Amino acid sequence: MTKNDPQTILQLTDFKTYFESDGGVVRAVDGISFDVKTGQTLGIVGESGSGKTVTGLSIMGLVDPSNTQIVGGTIHYRMADGQLVDLVKSAAKDFRKIRGKEIAIIFQEPMSSLNPVMRCGEQITEMILLHKGIDKKSARQEVLGWFERVKLPTPERIFDAYPHQLSGGQKQRVMIAMALSCDPQILIADEPTTALDVTVQQSILNLMKELQESLGITIIFISHDLGVIRQIADDVVVMQNGLIVEQGAVEAVFKNPQHPYTKGLLACRPPLGRRLRRLPTVADFLNGDVTEDGLKNNILSENEMKTRLSNLSQKEPLLKVENLGVSFGGQKRLFRKNHETVEAVKNVSFEVYPGETLGLVGESGCGKTTLSRAILRLIDTEVTGGAYYGGKDVFGLSSREMQTYRKGVQIIFQDHYASLNPRKMVGSAIMEVLKLHQEKTAEKVMKEKVMNLLEMVGMESFHFSRYPHELSGGQRQRICIARALAVKPEFIICDEPVSALDVSVQAQVLNLLKDLQEKLGLTYIFISHDLSVVKFMSDRMLVMQSGQIVESGPSDEIYANPKEQYTRALIAAVPE
Template identity: 55%
Template sequence: MSILSIRDLTVRFAGEQGTSTAVNGISFDLQKGEVLGIVGESGSGKSVTSLSVMRLLSEPGSIDKGSVHFGEDAPVDLLSLPEKEMRHFRGNRISMIFQEPMTSLNPVFTCGFQVDEALMLHKKISRKQAKTETLRLFEQVQLPDPERIYKAYPHELSGGQKQRVMIAMAMSCEPDILIADEPTTALDVTVQQTILKLMLDLQQQNGMSVIFITHDLGVIAEIADRVLVMYKGNIVEQGTVEELFHNPQHPYTKGLLACRPPLDKHLKRLPVIADFMQEQEDGSLHTTPISVQDAITRETISTADREARLQQLQEQDPVLQVKGLKTWFPSGGNWLGGNKHWVKAVDDVSFDVYPGETLGLVGESGCGKTTLGRTILRLQEPTGGQIIYKGRDLLSLSSKEMRDLRKEMQIIFQDP
């Protein structure tokens, strides 16, 4: 039986160049206890669809037409409810894990306070009871040192830790429907598996229905019962996971599956969806001929070539040298500076980067990756160590000299 029924949902955005359609008359049902995956490239309408269900769409977006019926015995059209009535459903009966936790959490309140507020509002419990439940939820989503996280502000946590706070908040009221918009993107693989298992456990315990939005086909294959594929605001294909992965029908779905990087070989360039489908003048899509697809996937780089290139790179002088770098943060203590503890975010890290080299830095959420990157650019001042760029010690440069040098050293931040 359907717990959510969406019919002919159309969402438009007004702009200087006219009106664009973000979601184009889509219809689908969510069954009770079902995990429904929604996949598609950025801008395909996945997040706009979920925000429309929650009635959280902001200007210049507007719902042009359609209905969103929630409930089994006496379905209610959420789009026709006054905002005051919608608040009883939002966060309580239908909850959402947002894509960008930094913009979803309030920067002026502690993480614990924000989860407490949700519990007190919807469960009508005391502040003391709410704190106990919040700490339990923080443990459940494997946040380290729940008491510290409870008292911490969002900016004091890593991206992955903020996302886990959001997950705890969304699950706190045990909703009938959980909408998860890229909930594990910021998490390392180990924690991702823990969170996915947690969501599935809670879903099965409570009979909760889940709409899981992601670009990760591997995650969809692991947790979803049924999948919708969106492209340019339309649902182009839907079916069970088995049908979609083993017998895709639409050219776009075939392209999505085909452009996953292979694990058994290194391609000269990563394939993209456009390699596997062609858009005609009338807007229709057709699968690229097999001969063209094969030509792309045949262009590989041998292991010997990769090793020779790496050796060639390392025969040069390094462009960046990091030596014994430390970045520590004070934690606790009184206003006189007594009993201060230190969080060693980066502790005695050393490595070289050579011209033309791509160096991968991996590790679980909160292990210091982002702090290391910010410290190298002196967006965060180090506690000790050396950072040498093209022979210049960055720690000896003035603020003005460092600003000039940042024209040569750029960063793409985690939360755009």
Template identity: 50%
Template sequence: MMPLLAIEDLSIAFKNESGLTPALKNISLTVNSGEIVALVGESGSGKSITSLSVLQLLPSPPAVYTSGQILFSQDGNTSVNILTQSRKALQQIRGNKIAMIFQEPMTSLNPVHTCGQQVMEALLTHKQLSAAEAKAKTIAWFEKVKLPNPAAIFDRYPHQLSGGQKQRIMIAMAMCCEPALLICDEPTTALDVTVQKTILTLIKELQQQLNMGVIFITHDLGVVAEIADKAIVMYKGEIVEAAPVKQLFTSPSHPYTKALLACRPVNHPRGKRLPVVADFWHQGKAITPIETTEEPVTAPAPVNAHLPLIRVSNLSVWFPAQKAFFGKPTAFNKAVDNVSFDVYEGETLGLVGESGCGKTTLGRTLLRLIEPTAGSITYKDRSLHSISTRDLRSMRKDIQIIFQDPYSSLNPRISIGEAIAEPIKVHGLAKTEKQRKELVVNLLEKVNLHADHYNRYPHEFSGGQRQRIVIARALGLNPSFIVCDESVSALDVSVQAQVLNLLSDLKKEYGFTVIFISHDLSVVHYISDRIMVMNKGKIEECGEASQVYHHPQQAYTQQLIAAIPKGIV
């Protein structure tokens, strides 16, 4: 009996001016029907390249397949080599027999088509259905992936949905044709823990019902232990360890695997520096990690000793949900509903809640990127609502944001050096181009990048590197207040540890105040002084980080804590 998918000695290189740069080196793995195989490893280790090669989605050139084959066998008796299939044959496989949930829903969905149309397209292409049948099936899938008001979301565009809701649209699109093999490239990255639990349960149920094979790429090792049968660890384009999940996580044999397990914030006291891969594995050699005796990276901020840097009073942000014939709103979506809180100078305030609860809207409203419907925001005793446009523009250098999706927040047509230098030039912080370049190079080095990265473009970097680039851009103006909107959500656990250490170091050096928005409660608990929990536009609970995390008072907070994957302790 043939496996559903067999990758044999696959090697891929990318053509550039200097020749061929290897990306995958003799990769071999199998996926059987009814089996979930997890791929884990650092950003840039080759996980996504492996998955994209299965559907032949790598651009060729520059991608060159130097060796190997990818065999797909739906019936277990005969197989086809995907690398030799025609464009027409691949079209019948993609989305029908093999489907994929992509990593970044913001850039994977078409902004000019409604969400319903995009899912319907897959059904109409591969299934013999009428338009009415395809629409009914699409709405049914929206219900299965727990989207609120599925019939209404059918007619909405991607920009009208939250990040987690867009991810669920992608999951519905991939699974609607009931494929034999499902490739999940970070499918729960943008989802809060409760929706993540629902989606993981759904994928597991469908996998068992359809006897479907699944390749599951994730940086969340708790998810791997909860859902996968087998785990494969990749490092710099090679497989360094493969074993059943229980064996891999209870007795890992490779130092790189041990490093990944040690990097998780849940294993470490709040404020202590997180270990990174380099502490275990350096230039292909195992090293003995040294126990650090240093002080915590960030001590809890003595918030009572400071006056509030930001004071929010009765803040509301409403969006029109329905309009009358002449355009007057008749109903509203209360994204933020009568919220009041203080942010103290020098503290890190963690903001958590389910997708769509209003976290991102609140964060952007604090920066006046979204206008409030009611209430007041005071920054350093100045009302942000009443200041002039000119004063607000000059204040921008003091209040910055690190957006959720680093790829879509960088201009693909300008180099990362120009992207970091642009706000420095706008605010006149360096008079000459030479001074600006010196500042940018210094910022790149602070976020563990190199001066020779200055002239490279966003697509030439991994997800973790792009996140560090947008952190450098935010720090270029030396702000006193930063909103981090899911700034580590798309990163694997080892790169996440590097970025969290980086944020802590930079916070200590620059002394800025942070609102840290995330759906990952273990990360929020690790980095925050206080945690504030949002639900349906309102503040459910707010208190000292350890108190909220270990002894939540509200039922909603208890539900969030209970939904955290407990696969690895």
């Protein structure tokens, strides 16, 4: 990179970052090289642990010096005044001038980036005052202007709001406004849409493209999802185990991927256009297990699906929900302002047949999780209508009948980390369930059962004595599945079980759930905001909006011929 190359704004050459762990030295980034052109969007894609986030943090000078070391290479950056600097050699005081003003970053989880006890507008005002040296009144006007540019409704209200008072998409827009408020040349976006609904994700991607066009900024967009990268990036760098395994123009990489890892990342997202028996995984491609014949045989025909649906509907429903309604608020409280009643679920009716997977899809706040918790009797609020499991009214069960019901119906939650006690070994967490429901079983027998459960979900026996923080996200979710299976349920509600996972790990967990259903004869309600995931998993689908079922039917039919505009929007938002 030279002064005579104005097109290149950032260049990494043979860059290496290592850090110390209990298992020894980890080569997080191990000799990578790439250029970023001015005004370009470069995508960096890879699974968790591939080194993509460490690369972004290294550019920003944000790696932890206590256990992380840049051991080689250069990061040359062309500053706004044309000066070339090597960020690897830059001192901390120099980075304070670069960070925010020259290069800015937004992270995956806005709540961890925003100060929860400081109003949103004040947080950005503070940053503008630090870098621009203008008065507070002018800074406030700049913030309100940025809130308009990032399309936040009622900027004055958002300015005075605390982060917890905003939706996920609004918080991320605040983060984008904060990152751009000091007019940086480069914006690093580290998984900025991963925690969002697909429709909100789409709107954020569109916003970033519009801002790039109007401001001429350069974007480095980091993600685990090649489908998302395709929507926003010009070029892509594919990382695996700290190395770049493939790079080039996005469309060229998509249409003709060369490396098995890239092929695996592309194939593991559930396709909307056809129904697969199981999802290919990255490991399948790396091991050379994928063949043309295998790919063809993996497609489920329309006739096979029709036969399956017909056979399922011949049975008596396992669960029958009739005119179910759930309301919150409205009660009078001493010294508190009365709140209006919110109808979270409104007159919902459906049936679930034994061995079926019923999909429940909708955006955050549509009522799908509230509905599932009402069926499980996990919420303490006003419920109307009925839910009948095995012919018995769930809301009229005695204490003894409830214990039987709890064994028969289990739930897998989205947040696998919060679902497990961080101070308990995973084996103990599973045994705890067995002790609750099988009091007279000997400890040795229970431990054998736990070992069998671990094997069933693809874990090893040594994982029995591991703590949750020692496992990956996918492994923790497998433990949660094993715990749900411990009491041999026949019905499991899967509440966004893969939303927090990389797409490659999603594929493994979805395949596992399908395998377990076939082996154990399980019945699922599968909840997600992602229609492609729901379509892959489910036989029939319910589309939920504002507490109501707005569309229902066989999953393939809903995708092929959606009746509602809301359903069409969910389909359109799924990355290709």
